Amino acid sequence: MHLSSLYRFPLKSAAGESLQRCASDSLGLIGDRRWMVVAAGTGRFLTQRAVPRMALLRAHWQGDTALQLAAPGMPELLVSVPGDQLMRCVQVWNNHPVVPDAGEAAAAWLSEFLGQACRLVYLPEDYGIQVDLDYARLGENTAFSDGFPFLLIGQASLDDLCARVGRPLEMLRFRPNLVVAGAAPYAEDDWKRIRIGALTFRVAKPCSRCAIPTIDLHTAERSADSEPLATLLGYRKRAGGVFFGQNLIAEGRGLLEVGMPVEVLE
Structure with a gap:
């Protein structure tokens, strides 16, 4: 497995930037949200x-x-x-x-x-926002994200979703920071701790999805058929929402670069 894509979103809810490498600080990727x-x-x-x-x-x-x-x-x-x-x-x-x-x-x-x-x-x-203490330690902070400093999605998970929807979908609709290739679809659901390069992450909780992935990145129009949310509702609905991807917390700081190996520790 390896880190296949790395994304940063400098302005919350605006378009993302595709990166080859980026360092992290106490809030996530430097410059993210x-x-x-x-x-x-x-x-x-x-x-x-x-x-x-x-x-x-x-x-x-x-x-x-x-x-x-x-x-x-x-x-x-x-x-x-x-x-x-x-x-x-x-x-x-x-x-x-x-x-x-x-x-x-x-x-x-x-x-x-x-x-x-x-x-x-x-x-x-220095103004970081404390991550929900149900999932984090005191002093673990994030920026203006919806709750966690990193979001990870497996490339195979998106590929499976696209096959179910019947058309290609951009990964950026789901706004992850980290994309991992080489794992089975939804393998990330079972991870507890991983290492990317030299940086270790705890998998805090699944990411519940709202309607944003239904918005076209190029026109800002919502999909008439409510996809991909409609399909996700059919097989990724659990108590508390519809889930796709995993929220992560880094244990320390480091450099992330596309191509780095990804190792499941737990």
């Missing part, structure tokens, strides 16, 4: 669930200095990493971190493209 769009009035996070047009946003990590934003019909915008001059209380599910606001230019750009008043916020590594 460190930026987030929130409603201007409430500070609540916005995602493709309610704003499918976010699928068309392109956000490119520019290291520790900036984020490059692009979208159809919009001029590109370079947003500098904000300091702590303007702090904003935001909501990500049940968490309410106070984080730096990225300023008026970014807010105006995103508000125009998304058609609603919104703000852009940033999460420094």
Whole structure:
């Protein structure tokens, strides 16, 4: 088995970046989901669930200095990493971190493209959000993800799903960080600890799926037949939801690179 793909999502719910290698820090892949769009009035996070047009946003990590934003019909915008001059209380599910606001230019750009008043916020590594203590240790944090620092999907699992749906589906619809090739379909369901290169991960819990995988990455339109969620409902439904992929927590920091061997430890 080996790491066949590596993805980062600099802006939560925007398009992803395919990488050959990336280091990790205490929150996951460096640069992953460190930026987030929130409603201007409430500070609540916005995602493709309610704003499918976010699928068309392109956000490119520019290291520790900036984020490059692009979208159809919009001029590109370079947003500098904000300091702590303007702090904003935001909501990500049940968490309410106070984080730096990225300023008026970014807010105006995103508000125009998304058609609603919104703000852009940033999460420094030191502001990490505690992972649910039902699955994590105290001090194990994540960024603006839906709960965990890493998401893994087996390539064979997607291949099996595509065969059941009857058409190809992009892996990026499911927004994983790590894709593993060389295992049987859904083998990841039974893993408890794995090692990729020199970095060890605990498999925390299965990933419950929402409607985002039904959104076309290129048009931001929902599939008329509700696929692939409709098919997943037929064979991946368990108590608590429909599951596809596994949420992971890294035990330490390290470098991840496409091609690295993947070893199941438990």
